[in-house]
Amino acid sequence: MTGLRRIAHLTGGSLRPGRRHLLRAAAAVVVVLGVLLWWLVPSGSSTPTGTVSFATGVPTGVYARYGSLLQDRLHRELPDVRLRLLASQGSVQNLDMVTSGKASFTIAASDAVATYRDRHEPGAGRLRACARLYDDYIQLVVPAGSGVRSAKDLKGMRVGVGQERSGVNLIAGRLLRAAGLDVHKDVRAVRQGIDRMPDLLARGKIDAFFWSGGLPTTAIENLSARTNIQLVQLGDLVEKLHALEPETRHYRAAVMPADAYPAVQQGEPVNTVAVANLLVTTDRTDTALTEGMTRAVLNSRDQIGEKVHAAQKVDRRTAIYTAPLPLHRGARHYYRSVKP
DSSP states (O other): OOHHHHHHHHTTSOOOHHHHHHHHHHHHHHHHHHHHHHHHSOSSOSSOOEEEEEEOOOTTSHHHHHHHHHHHHHHHHOTTEEEEEEOOSSHHHHHHHHHTTSOSEEEEEHHHHHHHHHTTOTTGGGEEEEEEEEEEEEEEEEETTOOOOSGGGGTTSEEEOOOTTSHHHHHHHHHHHHTTOOTTTTSEEEOOOTTTHHHHHHTTSOSEEEEEEOSSOHHHHHHHHHSOEEEEOOGGGHHHHHTTOGGGGGEEEEEEOTTSSHHHHTTOOEEEEEEEEEEEEETTSOHHHHHHHHHHHHHTHHHHHTTOGGGGGOOTTTTTOOTTSOBOHHHHHHHHHHOO
């Protein structure tokens, strides 16, 4: 029995033509409303629950500090989600952990993401972004009075270049190439992270180290409190860096402000190189969860920024510019919901 005949049967007679047209129109409206409701309501749970893993970085780095503060703030946006933080060596390993499913979210520098995709690493095509966060500033640290004035002066020295699969290791190699040096031949590369390099420098075990991180980085602040150090400018390498390969387009000329490390800079800014950080996930991550995580990051900017100054640069107006990654659909939902 069709819908119209059933209505006629229930009303005890046949339908007149006018009423029949009216009922057909009403039925069509119901169908359209049903389709709209199905399209507007996201599939899956609208209230994410459970434990979500977030890959950060070495314990004394900005990624780890940022993750810890986000962990404290997340309950305001996703009260039934617990964020579990996972330590890593940095950007490249973070991407490994997300693509392999060991973590759902992470932070990674855009140059590392571009290289990961261009090398067709496993799962790279599934990577998606939630937001552009803050910029990492490349910092070349040496003992005060070392005589190093640019990266080319590092020839023959013991240089900390970051751990394997870290973002700083990637960019340190490129900076040395831009300076005309080979990381494998022209320097004695020490592959350690920010958790060890400051102590090695303080004890005279290395002559310099590279670091890529937000300003200020606690490990460098702590180092400056116990030994005299200086920051070496890297601004002279920007054009040469851009000429190396396509991925280096993600680097930009930048200036470390005079108050980034007051005890070190003595009121002087330092020309250097910067690269954007992205909040990264994959297309497998739940839409509602990703939307909630994106909202938590943007809404927590001021509170996290009190402890991690770099986080003050997170801005809803620029957060959508996540090249080289497209936005996750959950992140798109968030930005559309707050668009004026």
